[in-house]
Amino acid sequence: MRMARYICLMALVFLGTPVRSPSQNVPYERILRSQSEPQSWLTYGGSYFSQQYSLLKQVNRQNVGSLKIAWMYQPSRPVANLESSPIVVDGIMYITEPPSTVTALDAHSGLKIWSYTPTLPEHIVSIGLYATSRGVAILDDMVYIGTADAHLIALDVKTGAVRWNVHVADNIMGYAMTGPPLALKDKIVVGIAGSEAAVRGFLDAYDARTGRRLWRLWTTPRVGDPGAETWGNGAAQSAGATTWNNGSYDADLNLIYWGTGNPAPDFNDDDRPGDNLYTCALLAVDGDTGKLKWYFQFSPHEDHDWDSDEPPVLFNATIDGKLQRLVGFANRNGFYYVLDRATGKFITGVPFVKQTWAKGLDANGRPMPAPNQEPTLGAGTLVYPSITGGVDWTSPSYSPQTGLFYVSAHETGAYFIKGTGKIESGPPKGIVGGGGIRALAGEQSYGAIRALEATTGKLKWQFKLLAPAWVPVLSTAGGLVFSGSDEGNFFALDAETGKPLWDIQMGHAARSNPISYSLDGKQYIFVTAGNAYIAFTLP
Amino acid sequence: MLTVSYIFAIPVVCYAPLEPGGRVVSSQGWPCAWCVQILALLLILAGNSLPCFAGPPQDGKAVQLAPDQLQHGKQTFEANCSTCHGLDGGGAMGPNIQGVPFRLGVDRVANVIKNGMPGGMPPFSGQLDANEIQQVVGYLLTLTRKDEGKVTGDAVAGKQVYDSSHCASCHTISGEGGDIGPELTTVGQSRGPNYLRTTILFPGTDLPQARIFLETGGQLQFLFVRVITKDGRTVDGTRVAEDSFHIVLEDAQGNFHSFRKDQVRELDKEPGQSTMPSMKGKLSETQVNDLVAYLAGLKGTP
Numbered sequence: 001m002r003m004a005r006y007i008c009l010m011a012l013v014f015l016g017t018p019v020r021s022p023s024q025n026v027p028y029e030r031i032l033r034s035q036s037e038p039q040s041w042l043t044y045g046g047s048y049f050s051q052q053y054s055l056l057k058q059v060n061r062q063n064v065g066s067l068k069i070a071w072m073y074q075p076s077r078p079v080a081n082l083e084s085s086p087i088v089v090d091g092i093m094y095i096t097e098p099p100s101t102v103t104a105l106d107a108h109s110g111l112k113i114w115s116y117t118p119t120l121p122e123h124i125v126s127i128g129l130y131a132t133s134r135g136v137a138i139l140d141d142m143v144y145i146g147t148a149d150a151h152l153i154a155l156d157v158k159t160g161a162v163r164w165n166v167h168v169a170d171n172i173m174g175y176a177m178t179g180p181p182l183a184l185k186d187k188i189v190v191g192i193a194g195s196e197a198a199v200r201g202f203l204d205a206y207d208a209r210t211g212r213r214l215w216r217l218w219t220t221p222r223v224g225d226p227g228a229e230t231w232g233n234g235a236a237q238s239a240g241a242t243t244w245n246n247g248s249y250d251a252d253l254n255l256i257y258w259g260t261g262n263p264a265p266d267f268n269d270d271d272r273p274g275d276n277l278y279t280c281a282l283l284a285v286d287g288d289t290g291k292l293k294w295y296f297q298f299s300p301h302e303d304h305d306w307d308s309d310e311p312p313v314l315f316n317a318t319i320d321g322k323l324q325r326l327v328g329f330a331n332r333n334g335f336y337y338v339l340d341r342a343t344g345k346f347i348t349g350v351p352f353v354k355q356t357w358a359k360g361l362d363a364n365g366r367p368m369p370a371p372n373q374e375p376t377l378g379a380g381t382l383v384y385p386s387i388t389g390g391v392d393w394t395s396p397s398y399s400p401q402t403g404l405f406y407v408s409a410h411e412t413g414a415y416f417i418k419g420t421g422k423i424e425s426g427p428p429k430g431i432v433g434g435g436g437i438r439a440l441a442g443e444q445s446y447g448a449i450r451a452l453e454a455t456t457g458k459l460k461w462q463f464k465l466l467a468p469a470w471v472p473v474l475s476t477a478g479g480l481v482f483s484g485s486d487e488g489n490f491f492a493l494d495a496e497t498g499k500p501l502w503d504i505q506m507g508h509a510a511r512s513n514p515i516s517y518s519l520d521g522k523q524y525i526f527v528t529a530g531n532a533y534i535a536f537t538l539p
Numbered sequence: 540m541l542t543v544s545y546i547f548a549i550p551v552v553c554y555a556p557l558e559p560g561g562r563v564v565s566s567q568g569w570p571c572a573w574c575v576q577i578l579a580l581l582l583i584l585a586g587n588s589l590p591c592f593a594g595p596p597q598d599g600k601a602v603q604l605a606p607d608q609l610q611h612g613k614q615t616f617e618a619n620c621s622t623c624h625g626l627d628g629g630g631a632m633g634p635n636i637q638g639v640p641f642r643l644g645v646d647r648v649a650n651v652i653k654n655g656m657p658g659g660m661p662p663f664s665g666q667l668d669a670n671e672i673q674q675v676v677g678y679l680l681t682l683t684r685k686d687e688g689k690v691t692g693d694a695v696a697g698k699q700v701y702d703s704s705h706c707a708s709c710h711t712i713s714g715e716g717g718d719i720g721p722e723l724t725t726v727g728q729s730r731g732p733n734y735l736r737t738t739i740l741f742p743g744t745d746l747p748q749a750r751i752f753l754e755t756g757g758q759l760q761f762l763f764v765r766v767i768t769k770d771g772r773t774v775d776g777t778r779v780a781e782d783s784f785h786i787v788l789e790d791a792q793g794n795f796h797s798f799r800k801d802q803v804r805e806l807d808k809e810p811g812q813s814t815m816p817s818m819k820g821k822l823s824e825t826q827v828n829d830l831v832a833y834l835a836g837l838k839g840t841p
Binding site: 080 | 629686762782785808
């Protein structure tokens with residue numbers, strides 16, 4: 001019997017046809033219909049809508065209290081800044097290990113199947129960021145990673161063998177990649193990091209098969225471009241608006257949604273009067289051509305480091321009796337926004353944390369600045385929220401079941417101090433512009449998981465945390481919300497009421513998206529902490 | 540954009556003075572007179588060549604810095620370090636690092652700046668040269684000694700005051716003593732006489748802080764907490780650990796008490812109070828001065 005199987009296998013090899021099983025093959029249509037396979041987790045945020053929502057409901061309000069660790073994986077060497085969110089497909093999990101290693105695990109057991117580590121330069125320039133990776137994208141039979149030295153690499157999904165490797169941008173100039181790519185149709189869309197090094201941001205698309213660049217959308221204009229007039233001293237040195245996290249996609253509208261970061265220098269705005277397009281904005285980009293369809297700038301002329309790089313959450317909901325296509329965004333500037341995602345039209349915006357920098361938003365969603373909230377030299381200006389904002393890059397979650405938008409909110413302010421540096425030519429030596437903050441003492445700050453009515457931003461409930469947390473959120477059809485505290489708790493709340501139902505101290509905060517998948521009839525909840533990748537399941 | 544994240548499985552414990560009232564003082568806000576005073580004191584500490592700046596003796600070498608080098612260290616710190624560690628080193632997206640050179644030694648701190656460390660600190664070897672790193676370390680040494688003051692008492696007499704007041708029942712010096720209050724083996728390095736005097740007379744005013752969480756400045760250490768459980772027990776003590784679901788106290792007898800917050804009816808935190816008794820009225824002015832002199836001279840054993 002064994003011999004017969006061996007002969008069969010050898011025959012396939014000698015026939016010369018590649019052995020291609022249907023498993024771990026993820027054509028675009030499969031990602032598009034990710035709702036039909038809730039056992040998988042096919043994109044960074046679970047689907048093109050980045051809802052961080054799982055349709056699985058084996059783990060629910062009644063039984064979540066008995067959730068137990070199923071397995072743990074730890075890289076052979078300790079890693080720093082583990083923010084890696086996995087892709088799970090056909091029983092295999094694809095994770096990244098900082099800075100830029102990709103590893104395939106057996107999602108049943110946590111055992112390692114293959115691992116790929118690119119050759120990185122001895123010295124990686126990482127200014128204003130850490131050389132980490134938030135995960136891979138998968139398309140057809142390849143997985144894709146953006147590396148700390150700004151390469152995009154395609155790997156064979158079965159073996160980790162390199163299919164192609166392209167140089168996206170110059171790391172010496174401060175460009176780096178930390179965000180997961182977004183795979184759609186036949187292309188891989190990637191953003192870039194480096195605003196603190198005063199790089200000029202862009203969004204790129206590459207041919208998924210060959211790595212050939214298909215288009216590049218610069219996210220700041222230069223002299224003569226539309227929007228150059230928003231850089232008051234001329235746009236010759238326009239910098240920032242980096243695209244360092246993940247985006248979302250609406251196939252019906254064929255629009256990619258991607259947030260942009262702060263202008264540079266950040267805490268010193270002397271040389272850049274004006275709105276500084278397209279910094280701190282949400283961009284809607286044509287999925288084929290890379291042309292900008294519309295933009296919405298949350299924080300014109302930003303100088304508190306309030307990037308808008310959180311993954312935009314797409315959802316459909318009824319407003320004024322009409323089903324609408326919406327995008328929800330809990331912005332670092334402290335406001336929760338709802339926009340029409342076909343047109344970019346502002347629908348509503350309300351603070352979801354204490355904020356002191358704006359008197360409110362006008363009818364178009366533009367902030368009306370409050371006086372004396374700019375960073376100043378010397379002792380600085382006390383502003384709410386703090387430098388990492390109402391929430392930073394950690395993904396929020398939307399549950400179609402409850403209609404609620406869940407966000408890990410930061411309740412704290414800081415003294416903002418103006419920097420003195422300017423943009424210089426040549427490789428950056430450090431954070432361009434300097435400046436910074438002095439944090440408020442811990443006892444004056446707290447965090448909370450807040451459930452907002454997704455269409456209005458109205459607070460439905462909150463679960464308070466000891467400290468502001470940098471932990472993403474997952475909601476599930478089991479009526480649960482999973483998130484964590486910065487003190488290392490990982491917990492489940494009732495999605496309707498916020499009541500805590502289960503918790504475990506993991507020894508370190510979860511910095512990756514909690515996700516859920518299912519294998520052989522068992523639902524798993526997965527998250528990382530410290531050096532560990534941890535899968536939970538019911539006994 | 541600052542996508543920084545940190546890994547602190549173990550709380551980083553450092554001593555970060557707060558102004559009474561809780562506002563952290565900006566290093567930028569120092570009058571020049573301060574710098575002069577600090578430099579003068581450091582000259583005394585170093586006790587040798589001019590101008591110089593003393594690192595902890597266990598390092599076996601001092602950081603030699605002229606005032607302009609110290610100023611350059613401050614600028615380098617502000618340009619490269621402050622966005623994460625705060626302009627006063629009191630923490631921002633990164634940890635509070637005030638006092639760290641006193642605990643780790645200047646060589647190790649220089650090494651961390653050069654090579655980075657797991658948990659989030661990036662290597663700066665490509666951005667800063669050895670000289671600039673030394674200047675930053677020299678500047679870091681100044682961060683905990685804001686409220687300086689002068690030593691006027693007699694350290695030998697102060698040792699007797701320390702013993703007769705039973706300070707050692709709560710504090711440890713060079714391995715001898717209790718564990719309820721902070722260890723004082725090197726307190727003379729990280730704290731100036733004025734801070735020591737304030738703490739002796741008004742122990743709750745200026746509690747040290749530990750940088751524990753990512754987002755904020757330090758959390759108060761030795762915070763006085765009263766817990767009343769749902770079954771009616773009352774426990775007073777200092778907080779030794781806390782997360783969103785638990786709190787651990789150490790009572791005045793040195794016993795640890797761990798509570799789940801869902802089993803607690805009242806949790807009263809009392810910043811401004813301390814389990815340490817005030818020495819006001821118990822010690823004479825001379826005795827306080829002597830005790831300050833003794834503590835200010837504690838620099839650790841080489």
